[in-house]
Amino acid sequence: MQRIRVTKLFPHLLANSKSFTTSSSLIIPPLPKRPCISPFAPFSSGFITDRRNNFRLLNKPKSVSISTSLSSSAKEAMAENAAPLLSAVNDLHGGVRVEMKEPINPQEFGVLLRASMSQWRAQEKKGIWIKLPIELANLVEIAVKEGFRYHHAESDYLMLVHWIPVTADTLPANASHSVGIGAFVMKDNGEVLVVQEKTGRFKGLGVWKYPTGVVNEGEDICTAAIREVKEETGIDTEFVEVLAFRESHKLLFTKSDLFFVCMLKPRSFDIQIQVVEIEAAKWMPVEEYEAQPFIQNHKLFNLVAKICRAKSVADYTGFSPWSTTTASGKTTSLYFNNQYIDRIQSSGDHHSKC
Amino acid sequence: MQRIRVTKLFPHLLANSKSFTTSSSLIIPPLPKRPCISPFAPFSSGFITDRRNNFRLLNKPKSVSISTSLSSSAKEAMAENAAPLLSAVNDLHGGVRVEMKEPINPQEFGVLLRASMSQWRAQEKKGIWIKLPIELANLVEIAVKEGFRYHHAESDYLMLVHWIPVTADTLPANASHSVGIGAFVMKDNGEVLVVQEKTGRFKGLGVWKYPTGVVNEGEDICTAAIREVKEETGIDTEFVEVLAFRESHKLLFTKSDLFFVCMLKPRSFDIQIQVVEIEAAKWMPVEEYEAQPFIQNHKLFNLVAKICRAKSVADYTGFSPWSTTTASGKTTSLYFNNQYIDRIQSSGDHHSKC
Numbered sequence: 001m002q003r004i005r006v007t008k009l010f011p012h013l014l015a016n017s018k019s020f021t022t023s024s025s026l027i028i029p030p031l032p033k034r035p036c037i038s039p040f041a042p043f044s045s046g047f048i049t050d051r052r053n054n055f056r057l058l059n060k061p062k063s064v065s066i067s068t069s070l071s072s073s074a075k076e077a078m079a080e081n082a083a084p085l086l087s088a089v090n091d092l093h094g095g096v097r098v099e100m101k102e103p104i105n106p107q108e109f110g111v112l113l114r115a116s117m118s119q120w121r122a123q124e125k126k127g128i129w130i131k132l133p134i135e136l137a138n139l140v141e142i143a144v145k146e147g148f149r150y151h152h153a154e155s156d157y158l159m160l161v162h163w164i165p166v167t168a169d170t171l172p173a174n175a176s177h178s179v180g181i182g183a184f185v186m187k188d189n190g191e192v193l194v195v196q197e198k199t200g201r202f203k204g205l206g207v208w209k210y211p212t213g214v215v216n217e218g219e220d221i222c223t224a225a226i227r228e229v230k231e232e233t234g235i236d237t238e239f240v241e242v243l244a245f246r247e248s249h250k251l252l253f254t255k256s257d258l259f260f261v262c263m264l265k266p267r268s269f270d271i272q273i274q275v276v277e278i279e280a281a282k283w284m285p286v287e288e289y290e291a292q293p294f295i296q297n298h299k300l301f302n303l304v305a306k307i308c309r310a311k312s313v314a315d316y317t318g319f320s321p322w323s324t325t326t327a328s329g330k331t332t333s334l335y336f337n338n339q340y341i342d343r344i345q346s347s348g349d350h351h352s353k354c
Numbered sequence: 355m356q357r358i359r360v361t362k363l364f365p366h367l368l369a370n371s372k373s374f375t376t377s378s379s380l381i382i383p384p385l386p387k388r389p390c391i392s393p394f395a396p397f398s399s400g401f402i403t404d405r406r407n408n409f410r411l412l413n414k415p416k417s418v419s420i421s422t423s424l425s426s427s428a429k430e431a432m433a434e435n436a437a438p439l440l441s442a443v444n445d446l447h448g449g450v451r452v453e454m455k456e457p458i459n460p461q462e463f464g465v466l467l468r469a470s471m472s473q474w475r476a477q478e479k480k481g482i483w484i485k486l487p488i489e490l491a492n493l494v495e496i497a498v499k500e501g502f503r504y505h506h507a508e509s510d511y512l513m514l515v516h517w518i519p520v521t522a523d524t525l526p527a528n529a530s531h532s533v534g535i536g537a538f539v540m541k542d543n544g545e546v547l548v549v550q551e552k553t554g555r556f557k558g559l560g561v562w563k564y565p566t567g568v569v570n571e572g573e574d575i576c577t578a579a580i581r582e583v584k585e586e587t588g589i590d591t592e593f594v595e596v597l598a599f600r601e602s603h604k605l606l607f608t609k610s611d612l613f614f615v616c617m618l619k620p621r622s623f624d625i626q627i628q629v630v631e632i633e634a635a636k637w638m639p640v641e642e643y644e645a646q647p648f649i650q651n652h653k654l655f656n657l658v659a660k661i662c663r664a665k666s667v668a669d670y671t672g673f674s675p676w677s678t679t680t681a682s683g684k685t686t687s688l689y690f691n692n693q694y695i696d697r698i699q700s701s702g703d704h705h706s707k708c
Binding site: 249 | 446447488491492494495498499503504505506507508509510511512513526527528529530531532533553554568569570571572573574575597598599600601602603604606607609610612648652653654655657658661664669670671672673676678679680681684686687688689690691693694
């Protein structure tokens with residue numbers, strides 16, 4: 001299973017693989033327009049290069065197809081009997097990565113790519129990665145013609161990959177899940193914060209629901225819950241704990257989804273709704289929320305409501321975030337049942353800022 | 355915050371937005387090589403089309419740039435005073451989506467795209483989505499030149515998007531998180547299942563660690579934990595509960611990551627290691643596992659070990675998966691503290707198959 005190995009290579013219990021990233025510099029003939037790569041570019045903290053395993057590009061590739069319209073720079077390099085090749089950095093997994101940065105004639109890129117692929121095949125490289133910024137969209141077709149497939153894309157770049165061995169592809173997958181939160185905000189008098197939305201599935205149904213939102217990439221769950229409540233209702237809150245979470249599959253862009261039901265304690269009480277998204281918001285007795293037909297008739301909503309009620313009577317324990325540090329010294333949050341915190345917390349750990 | 359609205363549009367508490375997806379058929383002039391779209395293509399279950407809001411393409415766009423080398427089909431269509439346009443499907447968010455399927459001359463695609471953009475601007479559309487299969491990589495450059503940016507990519511396609519309004523982009527983000535598991539498998543005699551890995555960060559360190567792995571897209575956390583233990587050690591297990599989870603950011607491909615520490619009960623005891631990944635595996639007294647310098651000296655490992663120990667003495671409660679159904683009737687798992695299950699479970703809910 002390809003994804004198994006990825007975890008071994010980027011163990012989740014070590015929060016930052018950057019800590020063991022090194023770079024490789026390559027010996028190549030000078031080419032004025034040669035695409036270059038920065039070993040410090042935010043290519044991916046998951047790409048680990050290996051100084052112990054640098055390769056040299058002095059030996060001529062097995063075969064290089066030369067275009068008659070090859071640029072002078074490439075011709076000069078060939079004349080020097082040193083094949084023009086794409087700059088690349090080794091990774092710890094027996095592959096190489098190329099990050100294109102400068103404009104280059106697509107035909108010349110094709111020549112460099114074919115020569116480089118011959119070199120990498122001779123060196124029995126495995127995964128070949130090419131990162132193309134969107135400004136170099138004219139090179140995508142060339143890479144695909146050379147057998148590369150898409151791996152992932154962000155707004156400003158496309159990552160392509162080519163697995164050379166005949167053995168099974170062990171390339172890592174891109175992010176697989178979206179993450180969302182629902183906020184159960186309850187006052188001491190038993191009233192909960194509810195909203196009606198202007199858009200989406202609940203529009204016009206008259207359903208009063210808890211504020212919900214998406215956890216942004218790079219954002220903590222507890223931070224997202226506090227932000228969403230503030231943005232939708234203007235209410236300041238303090239994060240208490242995760243009461244439950246739900247997993248679903250094949251949602252947005254067919255990805256999987258984790259949704260965390262969070263309890264928060266209000267720190268302010270005057271509601272100011274976000275007019276773009278929210279039709280109405282108010283404090284409602286929790287019994288009235290639970291009595292809504294929509295909540296009564298749908299198992300998932302009903303179960304979540306019962307969990308929130310169990311918490312509201314103060315004897316349900318969820319997971320609270322505790323700040324600790326990883327082997328690489330990076331601060332990280334571990335969510336767990338802190339009913340036993342006195343016994344199990346490590347010295348120096350503390351309740352998360354949330 | 356653009357991602358806020360996305361959740362309203364794809365409420366996480368409704369597991370399957372397909373349930374309210376409809377398709378739009380469009381009236382367009384016949385073009386032999388006109389790219390077509392299937393309303394049932396797995397474009398994204400998150401894309402919700404709206405029958406109430408079909409638009410018609412009979413009215414000529416405000417401006418259409420005509421290439422002198424425009425294909426005869428396009429010229430004929432123009433001669434009929436009906437502008438050739440890309441087939442599109444409305445979504446519920448005021449945008450449209452185009453799924454290219456058939457080969458088309460890039461220049462003709464450019465003409466169709468510019469004419470369609472003029473039409474969509476006149477109709478005050480918002481997000482314009484174009485899905486290009488990898489076989490049509492020759493069209494990527496054209497779309498980018500027309501102002502489209504990359505949204506995401508999978509092996510076989512690239513999704514591009516263009517936000518027309520001058521207002522803030524409210525387009526949904528792609529998956530933001532990877533998800534992993536660590537398996538705490540303990541025998542009644544207090545021995546835990548540990549492994550040494552052949553690759554990655556722990557290679558050669560002599561550290562005995564719990565089996566870990568990646569949760570695949572579309573896979574349940576409990577299923578992934580059972581699979582990883584079986585694949586690495588050959589041990590059959592029964593899922594007990596999630597003891598804790600950790601969140602980290604900027605890991606593989608700079609995405610965020612959620613790692614779930616799971617407890618499992620062994621159902622077999624004869625270890626058969628996976629030779630490709632695992633150097634060694636054995637049953638080790640939990641005290642010996644905890645006494646390893648690596649575990650002692652790293653806060654996160656140390657804290658996780660203490661949580662597992664708290665569970666092993668039977669008074670720590672984590673989250674267990676319970677199967678329930680969403681508003682759309684889809685089966686889903688809700689993980690929560692089932693110490694109170696008698697009080698809070700809904701009729702018909704049951705412990706997950708895991």
